[in-house]
Each structure stands twice: as structure tokens, then as C-alpha cells.
Amino acid sequence: MTRIAIFCHSSYVALIRLYPAKFRHRFGAELLEVFTAKLTEAGPLGTSAVIRVWLHELAELPGNLFTEYQLAFVKSYGKGEFQMSNTLRSRLFFLGVGLPLGLVVTLAFINPNWFRVLFSNNLGWLISVSFGLMLALNVLLLIPRGNPILIGWRPALVVACAFLAALFVIFGPAFLTVIKRFPSEGTPLQSFLTIGLILIDLGCVGAGVFLVARSPGKNSNVLP
Amino acid sequence: MNTPTAHYLPLTETTLFILLSLTPQPRHGYAIMKAVIELSAGRINLTAGTLYGALKRLLEQNWIEPMDEQDRVADNPGLPRKAYRLTGLGRVILNAEITRLDSVVKVARLHWTEEQI
Numbered sequence: 001m002t003r004i005a006i007f008c009h010s011s012y013v014a015l016i017r018l019y020p021a022k023f024r025h026r027f028g029a030e031l032l033e034v035f036t037a038k039l040t041e042a043g044p045l046g047t048s049a050v051i052r053v054w055l056h057e058l059a060e061l062p063g064n065l066f067t068e069y070q071l072a073f074v075k076s077y078g079k080g081e082f083q084m085s086n087t088l089r090s091r092l093f094f095l096g097v098g099l100p101l102g103l104v105v106t107l108a109f110i111n112p113n114w115f116r117v118l119f120s121n122n123l124g125w126l127i128s129v130s131f132g133l134m135l136a137l138n139v140l141l142l143i144p145r146g147n148p149i150l151i152g153w154r155p156a157l158v159v160a161c162a163f164l165a166a167l168f169v170i171f172g173p174a175f176l177t178v179i180k181r182f183p184s185e186g187t188p189l190q191s192f193l194t195i196g197l198i199l200i201d202l203g204c205v206g207a208g209v210f211l212v213a214r215s216p217g218k219n220s221n222v223l224p
Numbered sequence: 225m226n227t228p229t230a231h232y233l234p235l236t237e238t239t240l241f242i243l244l245s246l247t248p249q250p251r252h253g254y255a256i257m258k259a260v261i262e263l264s265a266g267r268i269n270l271t272a273g274t275l276y277g278a279l280k281r282l283l284e285q286n287w288i289e290p291m292d293e294q295d296r297v298a299d300n301p302g303l304p305r306k307a308y309r310l311t312g313l314g315r316v317i318l319n320a321e322i323t324r325l326d327s328v329v330k331v332a333r334l335h336w337t338e339e340q341i
Contacts, residue, residue, distance in 0.1 A: 031273065057273065064277050
């Protein structure tokens with residue numbers, strides 16, 4: 001193997017780790033075997049052929065990961081088995097919730113006018129508190145009591161949860177202001193991003209409601 | 225189309241070609257990939273991730289099954305890696321899809337001729 005091929009091989013070994021654990025354990029060795037066979041076949045055709053094989057795999061990776069995680073998620077919820085049982089899942093969860101919230105904060109700082117009616121909108125407060133509570137419930141639902149991996153992290157997660165809920169309370173009215181003014185004020189990009197982020201956050205809340213509705217028996221075990 | 229298999233149809237092109245690739249003999253992952261390229265005249269070039277995602281779903285639906293070590297050696301001693309083969313249900317589904325495609329093509333041919341291009 002050339003140095004490029006060795007690099008592609010090594011990076012693919014690392015990328016396989018991104019797949020859900022069950023999929024990885026079942027098919028990881030075979031994935032690597034097939035990829036190695038493709039690299040070996042492309043080797044005599046030159047460096048560009050090897051790179052093409054690697055880029056092809058890389059290009060389809062996000063879609064494959066999304067599909068596998070989606071299926072794993074749906075399947076485990078259907079069985080009532082889902083738990084944040086490893087650090088990858090917890091990282092992904094906080095990426096999904098924390099990243100949109102971080103972006104909201106950044107955008108809010110970019111356009112301070114969005115805070116003009118902060119603390120003056122009762123409906124905004126009501127909705128924000130609801131969002132915060134639902135998000136809190138969502139997070140707590142995913143922390144199993146006595147999970148050996150997460151047990152040390154539980155206080156930190158509860159604090160993080162409270163922090164996220166507080167963010168919703170603070171920034172909720174700002175969201176409403178933006179919606180009311182959309183699209184007359186702000187650049188189209190700002191409005192588009194904000195509306196998008198609101199929808200993502202609503203999705204998080206919706207997921208919480210869904211989880212509560214789907215696993216009533218489980219709640220009593222996992223909620224503190 | 226009121227057969228018990230009807231709700232699985234239509235199959236995606238990838239699924240169809242993977243099932244077709246397993247028709248003549250059991251194959252391992254890389255051989256399936258090569259067979260799919262050949263069957264689709266180069267149009268479908270599966271990545272390892274896409275292939276095993278599809279194989280996983282086919283295994284879950286019991287349309288294909290992995291060959292155990294004894295079968296593998298008995299059926300094809302030259303097959304060194306984990307191989308998959310069609311199940312009875314897989315053959316039924318494949319047959320139903322081919323019948324469906326055949327009827328679609330018949331209708332299309334009836335209403336469309338090359339002179340209409």
C-alpha cells in the first residue's frame with residue numbers, strides 16, 4: 001500500500017467508530033474489509049483512484065450515519081431500551097441541543113435589537129418557561145438512574161439542563177419578537193437562521209413530549 | 225398486487241440489485257458490490273457503508289441470511305469471508321418485484337413507442 005492508501009485506510013478505521021455501537025460491532029470488520037479491498041483494487045490505477053475511493057466513501061458517510069442513528073434511535077425507543085449509555089450518545093445529544101442554542105445566543109448578540117421587548121411580553125415568558133421545562137424533562141428522561149457511566153455526570157447534566165432552561169426563558173421573548181417582525185426587519189439570512197433555529201428547538205421540545213408519551217412506565221424509573 | 229408481499233414493494237434499485245446479485249450464489253460484501261456494479265452497468269457504485277446499511281435491513285427483514293461456517297465451506301470452499309444468501313422469503317419478494325416491474329413495462333410499451341420520441 002502507498003502512503004496515501006495507508007492514510008485512507010487509517011482514517012476509515014477512525015470513521016467506522018462514528019457508527020452506532022451495535023452496527024459497528026456487527027459490521028465494522030466487514031466494512032473495513034470491503035473498503036480495504038476497494039483500496040487494493042484502486043492501488044494499481046494510481047493515487048487519484050485511491051483518493052476517489054476514499055472521497056466516495058466520505059461523501060456518503062453523513063447520510064449513512066444519519067440513517068443508522070435514526071434507525072437505532074427509533075428501534076430502541078420502540079423497545080423502550082434507549083438510554084444515554086455511552087459518551088458518544090451524550091455528546092451527540094448535547095451537540096443536537098447545545099449547538100442550536102449556542103448559535104441562537106451568537107445570533108442574538110449579533111443583533112441586539114431582538115432584545116428590545118425582553119421582559120415585556122407575557123406570552124413570550126409563558127412559552128419560554130414551557131420550553132425550558134420541556135427541555136429539562138427531555139434531558140432528565142435520557143439519564144437513567146444509576147447508570148454506571150453517567151452516574152458521576154448526573155449533577156453536571158442537571159446543572160446543564162437548568163442552564164439550557166434558563167436560556168430558553170431569557171431568549172424566548174426575543175424569538176417571538178423576531179417572528180413578529182419577520183421578514184420586515186433584519187437581513188433575510190438572519191431571519192431565516194433564527195426561524196430555523198426556533199424550529200430545531202421546537203423539535204427538541206416535541207421529541208421530549210413524544211418520549212414522555214411513548215414511555216410512561218420508564219419515566220418513573222429515570223426521573224429524579 | 226394484493227399479495228402479502230405487496231406492501232414491501234416497490235423495492236429501491238439498490239435493494240433490487242443486491243437481491244439479484246445473490247440469486248445465483250451466496251456472496252460476501254465485496255463480491256456483492258462488484259456484482260451490483262456489473263448488473264447496473266456501472267450506474268450503482270455502492271460504498272461499504274451504504275452496502276452494509278442495506279444488508280443490515282435485509283437481514284432484519286429475513287430476506288437474506290448469513291451463511292454459517294460449515295455451509296460456507298461445503299457450498300464454496302474458496303469463499304473466505306462472511307457470505308450472505310437469499311432466504312425463501314427473499315426469493316418470494318424478488319419474484320414479486322420482478323413481476324411488478326414486468327407489468328409496468330408492459331403497460332409502458334403499450335402506450336409508448338420509439339416513434340413517439
